[in-house]
Amino acid sequence: MDKKAILLTALLGAAGTALIAPAVVAEQAISPERLEQGKALAFDRFKGNCLACHWIEGGELTGNYGPPLVAMKIRYPDREALREQIWDAAIKNPHTRMPPFGRNRILTEEEIDLVTDFIHSL
Secondary structure, X not given: XXXXXXXXXXXXXXXXXXXXXXXXXXXXXXXXXXXXXHHHHHHOOOOOOHHHOOOOOOOOOOOOOOOOOOOHHHHOOOHHHHHHHHHXXXXXXXXXXXXXXXXXXXXXXXXXXXXXXXXXXX
C-alpha cells in the first residue's frame, strides 16, 4: 500500500470512530437510578400505566392491547422518535388508543424523559 492509501484509511477510521463515539457516550450517560425512576413511572397504575396495554418484562397483570415493549432500540433507533410517540402517539397514528401523555399533561416533560429512557433500554 502506498502512503496515500494508508493515510486515507486512517482518516476514514478516525472519522467513523468520531461518528460512533457520541452515541456510545450518550448510551452510557443514563444512570441505573434514572432507569429505575422511569420504570416506576411506567409501572405506576396512576401515572404512566404502560402495563395496562403493553407487556413489559417483570410487569404484573400486563395488557396485550398494545405491542409488547421489547427490542425497543431496534424498533426506535432514534430515542427522540420514541419520546414523540409517548408524548402524543396520535401525531403519527390519528386512530391510536394510546393516551397523549404530554399533550394531555398526564406526565410532566421530565417524567416523559424518564419513561422514554426506561422504555428505550428494553
